[in-house]
Amino acid sequence: MLRKEGNTYFIQNQPVSALVEQFGSPLYVYDGQKIESQINSMKEAFSAVDVKLKFACKALTNMSIVKLMLKNGVDIDAVSIEEIKLALRVGYKPSQIQYTPSGVAFSEIEEAVSLGIRLNIDSLQLLEKVGETYGNSLPVAIRLNPSIMAGGNLKISTGHADSKFGIPIEYIDQVLALVNQYDLRIVGLHQHNGSDFKDGSVIVKAMKKSIELAEKHFPNLEFIDMGSGFKVAYHEDDHITEIHELAKEVVAEFAYFQERYGKKVQLWFEPGKYLVSESGTFLMTCNVVKHNPGRNFVHVDSGLNHLIRPMMYDAFQEIVNCTPDTEETEKYDVVGYICETDTLGKDRELPKVKPGDIIAMKNAGAYCFSMSSNYNSRVRPAEVLVYNGRAHLIRERESIEDIYRHQIEVSF
Template identity: 30%
Template sequence: MINVESEAELTRVELMAKNLQKQARISIRVNPNVDPKTHPYISTGLHENKFGVDIDTAKRMYISAKKSEYLDPIGIHCHIGSQLTQLAPIKESVNIVANLVRNIKAALDVELKFFDVGGGLGIVYDNETLINTYEYAQTILDALHGLDITIVCEPGRYLVGNSGVFVTKVLYEKTNGEKRFVVVDGAMNDLLRPTLYDAYHKIEVLGKSENSSTCNVVGPVCESGDFFAKDIELPLTEHNDLMAIYSSGAYGFTMASNYNTRGKVAEIAVEDGKDRLIRKRETFEDLIALEEQYLK
């Protein structure tokens, strides 16, 4: 099914289905206006966020989808945000959306088959207390009591976040006045979360533990926002020491860019103690491969 998240998008999907002479199976993304209590950049379920439609708009969209011969309204979707560590906002939003399901069944005779609860389950980066997954499932089941509907979920970070480690090498140590900086060869283009969300990632210098002091871990890119951590305690490092930046499996490589003409890093999978290359490091030739040459 196509998750549609505005009236204009519904019109477009209908037109495309008509052109193809097909019926598009659609679901509508509802914005329940619930504060998910997470970082504002990964909050998606408030009316001030761009995502989804309010309840009244959703009802209008189900009415027009039902009338259309090119649309088949089969689902409903809701994703209030990411890195959620509290169950209460999830409970509130699934109850709102479940009531809408009942409502449109009774009032519009639209019987939905899929209830998509989105993703958002948080993981441990630091010392977060996580949502208990049994209670999460139970909350959803309770909200859907009496409805014959299939639950769909979209956990992203929960599946892969803690399984990725970003490994970088120390280039130099430097001090500006009193301030200690550890400059590494990775940068914000490789792992954007600290820059984008001020996110915390646990960092360890491999094989070192002596002479710890406070420092910022920074990359070589031309931005003051190019940092992995601020004011953390790390042992004294040397050129080529390896540093592990944990919990980089989600929104890490997928958010990477070629900013500052930096090739994207290689990816290595580790399974049963064995490692294998699963994506090659990008070369300069890769970076310019799509550029056209204009010879005069």
């Protein structure tokens, strides 16, 4: 995480200016100790039950980050065959990976099954196809849509009635009919209600729906998976999910359920943002400071091609001038170099910025690099992991040759 000591900004013991000097700009930097701290926080909060964490790796799929999860006993939640293969490559066993596809071709399902990956089924059509193809030879989970609105932004709310995700809980009779028809082995019930939800009671409310279905219809469950969505702070006064407070109610409810159920059941979570968001800092360099009659602009050497969340989700991420010459401040819009409106931060009060200053965006560990692109034929930045005080390059900066690599030039 970015911290200030005197007049210098650091990530762990590494001055940000030294990181930029060594690895270039723009640059993604991740704090490995912060990731481990978040993992340990969740494990401690839910230690009274048999909890299993599954990293929602779509948040940050760099192999070194995924390998760090493996080192810390965190399994994988995958949403594509490519994520599955990446996890297997770094050393995960198939039994440690759960696959939750959304509307993929059945050939991808077949490939995942051939690799020994457990399926989490999110449509009636897929449930029927799996039954027709595999009968009861596979243990499977069912992703339910509980019709609960959660999430700070509609674009990241996934458990409401109009969402494409999951089988609506109102269709439980059709689910049961298919389970009985094909003698399906249902070993898990899954929900994911959104990201960044502000009210932790959403998890408890949703979990009670899974518990009710488990007690009525699914006597052989091995786990109940409640997804994630735990909120982290994006600015100083931001609301967060108080994980230890939430855990008290969740653990009590889950323990009581197990007593009634008559057997031990694992409680699964799929944290993505919670584990990696705060670990990430995106370092950029100011190219131009433009003073217009009604607005000042800081133009940086990046844009929505590298960090799309502010434009896509109206996300707020704190911006810091890491190398100011003065404490005198000015209000700026921090904008990118893309030929498109790509505002990274609007009306930000910063120490006066000059060309060459290092500008940092906090909370850049989740859904930042993983959603980057080559728009405007721009190359992607390098990624660095700072772990135990050492800076490790974990992804090389792209070059123009990477832009050319998969294109085929036709001769006319």
